[in-house]
Amino acid sequence: MENIYASSLLFVMLFIATFTIQLANATVPAIYIFGDSTADVGTNTYIPGSTARADFPFNGVDFTHSRPTGRFSNGLNSADFLAKLMGFKRSPQPYLFLLSLPSGLKRHKHRGVNFASGGAGLLDVTNEAMKVVSMTKQIEQFIIVRNNRVAITGPNETETMLSKSLFCISVGSNDIFGYFSSNRTIPPDLFIANLMRQYEAYIKTLYNFGARKFGIISIPPIGCCPAQKLFNATGGCLEGMNDFARAFHFALDNLLRKISSELPETKYSLGNSYEMTINVIQNPAPFNFKDVETACCGAGRLNAETPCNRTANLCANRNEYLFWDLFHPTQNASQLAAVTLYDGPTKFVTPINFRQLAEDN
Numbered sequence: 001m002e003n004i005y006a007s008s009l010l011f012v013m014l015f016i017a018t019f020t021i022q023l024a025n026a027t028v029p030a031i032y033i034f035g036d037s038t039a040d041v042g043t044n045t046y047i048p049g050s051t052a053r054a055d056f057p058f059n060g061v062d063f064t065h066s067r068p069t070g071r072f073s074n075g076l077n078s079a080d081f082l083a084k085l086m087g088f089k090r091s092p093q094p095y096l097f098l099l100s101l102p103s104g105l106k107r108h109k110h111r112g113v114n115f116a117s118g119g120a121g122l123l124d125v126t127n128e129a130m131k132v133v134s135m136t137k138q139i140e141q142f143i144i145v146r147n148n149r150v151a152i153t154g155p156n157e158t159e160t161m162l163s164k165s166l167f168c169i170s171v172g173s174n175d176i177f178g179y180f181s182s183n184r185t186i187p188p189d190l191f192i193a194n195l196m197r198q199y200e201a202y203i204k205t206l207y208n209f210g211a212r213k214f215g216i217i218s219i220p221p222i223g224c225c226p227a228q229k230l231f232n233a234t235g236g237c238l239e240g241m242n243d244f245a246r247a248f249h250f251a252l253d254n255l256l257r258k259i260s261s262e263l264p265e266t267k268y269s270l271g272n273s274y275e276m277t278i279n280v281i282q283n284p285a286p287f288n289f290k291d292v293e294t295a296c297c298g299a300g301r302l303n304a305e306t307p308c309n310r311t312a313n314l315c316a317n318r319n320e321y322l323f324w325d326l327f328h329p330t331q332n333a334s335q336l337a338a339v340t341l342y343d344g345p346t347k348f349v350t351p352i353n354f355r356q357l358a359e360d361n
C-alpha cells in the first residue's frame, strides 16, 4: 500500500517536474512545420503508394538503434534541431502519424504538428505522380488541427496559442527541379512570380486561421547538390540553377516585406539557405567538413547516380560530409543550418533570427 502510494507520488512529482520544465523551456507554445523533405520527419511513410520515401536503411543509420524514420538523413533534420533549440524535448510529429493513433488529434497536450512531405513544392503539380502531400493539402490539414484545438480548448485559447506559435515553412526546391526537367516554356521570371503568388496565398491563409509568427526558409544552392553536379562536365555547380535559387530568395524577401506591411501583427524571419550553404561549400574547414561535393550514401560518380538504400555505398565518417545523399544534407549539416537560423546574423537570417522571432511577444 505504502509502496504504491510512494511510487504514485513519485510519478506525480516527476510528471509535474517534467511538465514545468517543458513549459519553462519552450519559447513558443507550439511549432507547425510545412514544406518538403528538408523538414519531413516521416510523413510520406504514411502515404500508401508514395515513391518519395526514406523509411529504409541506410537512412537513419545514426538515429537511435539505426532506425530509419522516414527522414531523408542519416539522423535528424533541421526541423528536429529547430524544435530542440526552441526548448522542445522532441520534434513535432507528422500529421499523418497522429491521425493513425487511436486518440487521433484529440489529445490535450499539444506542442505542434509537422505537415512537411518529401517531394512537395509550392505548386500542386510538383511531384504529384510520386504521391506527396502538396502545400495546399498541408494547409488544409493544419486547418483541421486548428479546428480540433478550438473544439478542445475553445476559440480564445486557440487564438492566443496560435498567435504565439511558430509557423515554419521550407519549400521551393522541388518546383525548380521540376522547371528544369520540363520544357521550360515559361520564362524564369514569370515562373518565379507564379511561385510567389502561391507562397503569398499560403501565408495569407495561415494568417486568416491565426498564424502570426512565420519562420521561412528559402532554398539552398540546389545547383551544387551532388545530383546536379553530375551534369557539369568540369565538376562545378550548375550555375543556371543557382541563379534561380538566388532569384527565388530575392523575390521571397520582397514578398515577405510586402506581406508584413499588409497583415497587422505579422512577424517573420527569412533564412537565407543559399548564403548559409555556399558559405560552407566555399570554406568547409572551419565547420569541420572534409567533403562538400559527394554524397555520403549512394553509388556511381559523386556517389550520386543512385539514391541511398541498403545496397548503396555508405561513408564511414558521416560528420565530415555536407551531403547525406544526392539531394539532402547530413544530420551534421542540418544541425549547423538550424543553429544558424536560430542564432545567426542578418547575413543569414533577416530581419530577425528565429530566436528573436520566438522570444518576441
Ligand SMILES: *[C@@H]1O[C@H](CO)[C@@H](O)[C@H](O)[C@H]1NC(C)=O
Pocket (backbone or CB within 6 Å): 154, 156
Ligand atoms: C473570448 O473573446 C471574446 C472577444 O475577445 C470575449 O468577448 C469572450 O468573452 C471571450 N470568451 C471567453 C470564454 O473567454
Ligand SMILES: *[C@@H]1O[C@H](CO)[C@@H](O)[C@H](O)[C@H]1NC(C)=O
Pocket (backbone or CB within 6 Å): 181, 182, 183
Ligand atoms: C518536352 O518536349 C518533348 C518533345 O519536344 C516531349 O517529347 C516531352 O514529352 C516534353 N516533356 C515535358 C515534360 O513536357
Ligand SMILES: *[C@@H]1O[C@H](CO)[C@@H](O)[C@H](O)[C@H]1NC(C)=O
Pocket (backbone or CB within 6 Å): 232, 233, 234, 235, 236, 237, 238, 239, 240
Ligand atoms: C560548370 O562549373 C564551372 C566551374 O567549374 C562553371 O564555370 C560553369 O559555369 C559550370 N557550368 C554550368 C553549365 O553551370
Ligand SMILES: *[C@@H]1O[C@H](CO)[C@@H](O)[C@H](O)[C@H]1NC(C)=O
Pocket (backbone or CB within 6 Å): 306, 307, 308, 309, 310, 311, 312
Ligand atoms: C538500391 O538502389 C539501386 C539503384 O537505384 C537498385 O538497383 C537496388 O536494387 C536498390 N537496392 C535495394 C535493396 O532496394
Ligand SMILES: *[C@@H]1O[C@H](CO)[C@@H](O)[C@H](O)[C@H]1NC(C)=O
Pocket (backbone or CB within 6 Å): 288, 319, 320, 331, 332, 335
Ligand atoms: C557534427 O560534427 C562534429 C565533429 O565534426 C561533432 O562534434 C558533432 O557532434 C556533430 N554533430 C552532429 C549533430 O552530428
